[in-house]
Amino acid sequence: MISPTQSNTATPAPNQSSNGEKTTGLASDFETFLKMLTVQAQNQDPLKPLDASEYASQLAQFSMVEQQVQTNDLLSALGQALGGGNLDKLGKWVGMDVRTPSAFRFAGAPVTLFAKPDPAADKAVMVIRDSEGAIIDRISVPKTDQKMIWAGTGSDGQPLPAGSYSATLESFDGDKLLSEELASAYNHVVEAQISDNKVMLTLESGQVVDASAVTGVRS
Incomplete structure (x- = not known):
């Protein structure tokens, strides 16, 4: 079951700091x-x-x-x-909940999903997949909503087991598929590291995402 709610504005990611040089x-x-x-x-x-x-x-x-x-x-x-400068920056990510377009962890409580239907669409469908990528439900959603609640049930209405899931919003014009957008959800950050000069975040869902993809942060 999906219930529409009001849209949120994203909060900024943690600030970065710099250290001055010292004469040896x-x-x-x-x-x-x-x-x-x-x-x-x-x-x-x-x-x-x-x-x-x-x-x-x-x-x-x-x-x-x-x-x-x-x-x-x-x-x-x-x-x-x-070293130190980046360790301080990385430490600010760990333990935070970040909103990114990625798979998410379902643990029995409803999950808030964020996705914007194509403006030209006359209908939108949220496709729920399990960790293996298999479709477990297709749910029609209002084409004007950008934020919705997924109750964590399958197509038969029965509660699903805890685990990693993903949601894709499909926008249609009649029977023509206009676009597919991976829905965003909040995930807990369990690790942060630097790779190729980028801050990479490991989420509780098991996915690793670039910090630049984060659109919301909450504690």
């Missing part, structure tokens, strides 16, 4: 080394100039220190990108 102690040592080498070259005794091999050795040390500073800066930037 090695960078400070590098500046000091550069000044000392410059002063040494300016104040050497013209009658006893600095040995060329010793000067070359000091220049080599100078180059090594410079490379080490650059390496540390790069590692620090990578640590910021892959």
Whole structure:
């Protein structure tokens, strides 16, 4: 059974934050080394100039220190990108309920589904599928509604067992299928991770979705 209700507006996803860069102690040592080498070259005794091999050795040390500073800066930037900053961002997703177009978990309580019929449609049908993709019910819904309640029953009206289900809204013009839209539902986030610079959320239904697909969040 499906009952129409009023549409909701989505709440924003958790905010992101950035951390400022810090000057390392090695960078400070590098500046000091550069000044000392410059002063040494300016104040050497013209009658006893600095040995060329010793000067070359000091220049080599100078180059090594410079490379080490650059390496540390790069590692620090990578640590910021892959470590603390993003861990804080990921932690905000875990435990939240997010609304995405995906399969959903049914545990005995009615489920709110979100889908918008095609404007040109003269009828709309919500198709309910189980975790294997088999159709278990086809329910006519008002073509003007964008939010509806699924009671969790099959075509025979009997309650369905707990598990993962999905719903697709089919829009028709007469007998012509105009569009199919995977309905959105709220799912509990059980894990968040970064993959290819994207935040990926693992839902209680077992699906993994891109955080950019989230259209609503609630605790």
